[in-house]
Amino acid sequence: MEHMTNIIELKHITKTYEDGFSAVSDFNLEVKKGEFVTFLGPSGCGKTTTLRMIAGFDLPTEGEILLNGKPITELPPNKRPINTVFQRYALFPHMNIYENIAFGLRQKRTPENVIVKKVKKVLELVDLEGFEKRSIDTLSGGQQQRVAIARAVVNEPQILLLDEPLGALDLKMRKEMQLELKEMHKELGITFIYVTHDQEEALTMSDKIVVMAEGKMQQIGTPEDIYNEPANAFVADFIGDSNIFNGIMTGKLKARFCGGEFACVDDVEEGTHITAVVRPEDVILSAPDKGRIRGIVSSVIFKGMHYEITVESGKNEIVAQSVHSAAVGQHVGVHVDPDNIHIMIAEDHTNIFAAEINKNNELEYNGTVLDIPLTSIIKGSREEDGSLFDAAGSEIDRKKIRIKISIRPQDIELTDDQEEGLVQGYISNLIYKGDHYSYVIHTDLEQDFVVDDEYLWNMDDQVGLLMPVEKMVFTVKK
Amino acid sequence: MHRYMFSRKSLGIPYALFLVLFVMAPLLVLVYFAFTNGQGEFTLQNLTGFFTDPNTLGTLCYSFGIAAVTTGVCLLLAYPAAYILATSRLKAKSVIVLLFIMPMWINFSLRITALKEILTWLEGSLAYHPFLNTVLGMSYDFLPFMILPIYTTISKLDGALLEAARDLGAGELQAFLKVTLPLSLPGILSGVSMVFLPAMTNYVVLDMLYNSTYIMGSLIGSYFAAYNWHGGSMIALLLLGIVCLFTFMTRGIEEENTRGGALL
Structure with a gap:
């Protein structure tokens, strides 16, 4: 196996603003060379602030940032071998595409003949061959985004930071660019740190996802881990649709929530208060007497690939996805396979x-x-x-x-x-x-x-x- | 039946009237006088006369000199001030900007009179440095016109562009030279055009500061005072030509920098 080293480490990073607002608190992260890491969270969760501290635009109030083991916490952005793709591209409007891309190379006093070659090569990479002389405002949003990526990667940074780079593109373009970025990541071998609030984007592209909320890391793991084994109710709720219930362990591998007792696979001590998470696609609807709990269908929405069926059981609401429709008012039984019940120990018993x-x-x-x-x-x-x-x-x-x-x-x-x-x-x-x-x-x-x-x-x-x-x-x- | 014959287009009538009466007509009169002699015959003599008379050419050069130095002084003072104001995080920023602009609201003859008193006290007599005094007076008068457009363009500059420059390896100075300065060019041009041309003609400042040298404005005045409508009109027309030329040149640059937020 390839020897993996940490390219960047964030240690106890805290960012508190003058007005006392804490954007990021005690954030710890290790990123391995060549990884595609995504910071995922709702707006205001501190993901962009963290990225800006890695880039050098913001200084952390506490903590340390190490690049290849050396501290770079206070190094100005121009001294870091890190480049950023900005949310709204930030291309220089007074320069043509060639000059935009050459900007970083010129700062390093690269000879002009080398610049010409490098710009040509990177324009091929982003599929914009022959665009050198074009001005920025003749480009579409997607093309501008490609130029922004080219301008960053032409400097061969050790880390490429991408701050919601696809946020301004339409859905189709975004899907295309997601795949292209993923390809580019493989081809270049550069470490990517990507910021997004789009959970689907994060799941599609990343090797590792860092879920953030209110300035704190909620969970870090592979997309599969995050989806299948959410660490807490926030992550479960944020990643995909979820049914989240408060409940209690009633015996070995037995949990009660939502008014019924379910077998589960997580071995949690009896009597522990838990939060149970069930994905809507894992909710099985059956005849009323065949399920664990009974309920009445309260709404059915056709979603193209499936129906989203809401079942009311007592005071609880369960959302199910099914390829079969159901009638509103129909009595149904609800069942969930033990594998598909994710049990988390509830820290907060509120x-x-x-x-x-x-x-x-x-x-x-x-x-x-x-x-x-x-x-x-x-x-x-x-x-x-x-x-x-x-x-x-x-x-x-x-x-x-x-x-x-x-x-x-x-x-x-x-x-x-x-x-x-x-x-x-x-x-x-x-x-x-x-x-x-x-x-x-x-x-x-x-x-x-x-x-x-x-x-x-x-x-x-x-x-x-x-x-x-x-x-x-x-x-x-x- | 159309009870109301009044349409939206009718609202343009007063403006059209104004345009015809006070812009088009005087302009035509100006052109007519510039290219005719006292007998009402077509002639280019006013034009050739201007460029062959050493006195008028001298006045043109002197005006250019005054205007160029004034513009230079204003730019040197205004750019740093506007830059510092626009980039500072001061909460009272708008108040400070207001302080810079406020002199514009005080009658300018009052301000020049005050300046005259100060200069007399400093220099003993205004007669020793007429050129310097004129430049000082005009710079004092026109400074806000330079600060405001530059301040506007720099304030509107997208901060992400500077961050991008820094991110790509530029130091603070390089980022300023490569990004801020070129992108504030529309503001500079706007400011220059608002200072340079008035500085060529505003002879009131010279009069008040006892500078008896003619500039373009005083020249036109003197022609008209001597009932030489034709010569005066030609000079006015020539100045108009310079304005048009300058505006045309500025347009070209501004089109390249569509993001600029200059006033003109």
Whole structure:
């Protein structure tokens, strides 16, 4: 096997701006020579900032960047053997294509006859032979992108940085360029660091994907790893469509979530709170009595290659993909093969549940009206003549809005008096956590709540859950 | 039935009238006077006269000299100022830009009078350095016209271009010389055209600073004062020709730099 060395290493990189905003925090990464690494994440996740620190445009507030083992953290961009392909190309408008591509070589005082040869060769690489004399504004977006790539690779950098280079192209062009870039990467053998928010692009092109969110690395791995074994709920949600459920391990290789017990292949200790991820294509719909859980089809959308079928089971929603259609209102059984259930240990046990808005524009859960006006939940909204209006002044349709409530386990209290609780259920699991017990209450609405309580209750005790409104955190989803 | 005969086109009538009455007609009159003599006959004598008379040619050279030096001084002062302003991250940037422009809002004869007093105090008498004083007065007067277009072009410059230059191995100076400077050229040209041509004709500054040498503006004035409409018109026409030539040249450069955000 080929000896692989780290071409670039990022150690504890942190970037905090003057206003205290932390764009990247404690970011660690090792990239091997010749790898195609992609930073993937939603906008504002710090991926571009990280790239800019590698390029030298931004300096990290903490941490170190090593190139071939030598620190380059403070080296100005012109001294780094790294070149960048910019998001909006950044071609010099006052130079023709030849001059644009020759720019880097001229800085190195390359003799003109060498420049001519190199420019010709790199233009062949990007399929723009004979374009030397053309001016930039006669080129299409795709062609400009090729020139930008040529201008960077002609300098034979050790690392090529690409900042969402295909973002401005249309879908067809983007697909073409993805394959071409991949080819180019093989041909040139240069290390590529690629930034994108497009998960499909990342999965198609990369050897290694770094998933980022809120300035932190969420997961690093091959596209297969990231897709099949997401490290947490964020990654699962961001990469592809996913059904994500909170649940609990009920035995060896057995997990309960979504109101049913499923066999799984991840060996997690019994009683552990988990997050279960199931890809829609792995959800198998069957006759009502043949599945693990029962549900009713609530919507069917034709997607060309398949149908996207949403099934409601109790308070849970399961999205399935199937080549067979189903009828809305049909009773179905839902089953998932053990291989296709991905179990993650839930670090965060915060309970999340959905509340409804009733006719009087009050927040309601399980038939109880919560003592908090909607206007204080939906920012900038106001109530007039029994209707809700948003900040822009248009009426809010209560059916189109979903309010999620999250509450931490330690903020819920258990009570004997079931009717006093906001929701009722039985204790389905308990673990002693040293100074308190962690209970799982399976409610009558088929949801599992995690409650921390210092008093001992018994398994199968019927309890009510007291949830103070002031401890609830509300998020509005449209 | 068309109750309203008023169409959108009618809105252009006042402008068309204005154009005909105050632009086209005077221009035609100017051309007519420039190429006729006192008897109303066609002649090129006004033209040849201008280029053969050592006095008028001397005035042309002196005007050129004043204008060139003034433009040079303005450019040297304005470019760094505009560059620093445009590239700084100051929050109060617009306020500082305003400070540079504010003199334009104060009556210029007041400003020149103030300058005159200062110069008299410094030099003893204004008579010792008429050329220098004129250049100072004009530079003071025209500086904002140079700063503003340069500031605009540099502010509009895409920062990614500079980053690209740095990324491709250019140091800060190289990046400035190869990217910022050529791309701010439209602003420079715009500024030059707004300073150079007025500087050739603005004889009020000379008058106020007791510089009795003629420049083009004073020359035209003197012809008209002596009721020589024909000679004066020819000089005015020649200056107009220079403006057209300059604008034409600037256009060519600006077309190459479509990104430029110059004022003209």
